[in-house]
Amino acid sequence: MHELGMCEAIVEAAVRRAGDRKVRAMRVRVGGHPVDPEVIEQGVRMAALGTVAEGAGVDLVLEPLRVHCRRCRAETPVNSAVALAACPACGAVDVTSAGHENVVLESITVDAPAGEAADGVADRNVQHTPDRRR
């Protein structure tokens, strides 16, 4: 299944980035993909079983694909591939798609390395999401 392959790639990227540290959370950006977010989330959790990312939280950032119309200059978020064929605003077919078209690992949150106290190693944490800092 296509989604499962994407989820495995996400987990692989997270595991690579984490090294041997336990992954607490993964932030995943889903761009322009009209999929059910729950499918991605469950797929990532399943793919993470048996890895350092097992049990990690999955934080999805959904980003709809947009079409940019050369005629009326509207840039419209779309949620189906059919809408990519014509501008939803004026019906022109002279459109280009904008935005991402894939699922990427944006950031991960990991535990401090094993054997070290939680405090004093903050600089060694992979922490790209300050708003989620504990």
Ligand SMILES: [Zn+2]
């Ligand atoms: Zn248009």
